[in-house]
Amino acid sequence: MKKLLLVTAFCLCSLNIFSQEKFSADDLIGYWEPNEHSNQLVIWKDTKNNLQIVEFSTISGTALRLLSMKIKDDSLIVKTIFEERNWTTECTFTFIDKNTLQCSVKGPIDGIIIFTKVK
Numbered sequence: 350m351k352k353l354l355l356v357t358a359f360c361l362c363s364l365n366i367f368s369q370e371k372f373s374a375d376d377l378i379g380y381w382e383p384n385e386h387s388n389q390l391v392i393w394k395d396t397k398n399n400l401q402i403v404e405f406s407t408i409s410g411t412a413l414r415l416l417s418m419k420i421k422d423d424s425l426i427v428k429t430i431f432e433e434r435n436w437t438t439e440c441t442f443t444f445i446d447k448n449t450l451q452c453s454v455k456g457p458i459d460g461i462i463i464f465t466k467v468k
Contacts, residue, residue: 372444374400374420381450381464388413390464404429 377400381390388404395401400420404413404427413429416437420426425442438456442464445451450464 372423372447374425376444376447377425377442377450379466380468382467383407383452384463384465387452387462402427406431406433409433 375394377392378394379392381392383389386407389407390402390404392400392402400418402415402418402425404415405411406413411431411433413431416428416430418425418427423443427440427442428437429440430437434457436457438454438458440455441453442450443453445463448466450466452462452464454460454462
């Protein structure tokens with residue numbers, strides 16, 4: 350009985366490890382919509398193969414000014430200024446799956462926003 354439990358536990362752990370997907374910067378490329386009023390994202394690679402991002406307010410349609418963008422570990426960290434309100438924020442985007450990002454926002458308004466890849 351103990352052997353059966355050990356084998357079952359081992360199989361379940363192995364399945365969990367193999368089911369975890371690896372994500373790359375290329376998986377970020379696309380148009381992303383938030384689950385609430387926030388910013389829409391468009392991410393692409395330029396002609397020099399550098400990752401680019403633009404964020405638009407879902408309320409006013411105004412683009413935010415990008416201060417910095419870097420990939421650290423499995424996260425994309427973006428600092429922007431929303432000039433209409435003079436807000437500076439730092440957003441850390443991490444994958445939930447290939448079509449879903451979780452964004453942790455730090456700034457005048459802190460919170461978690463979920464983004465879904467549209468295209």
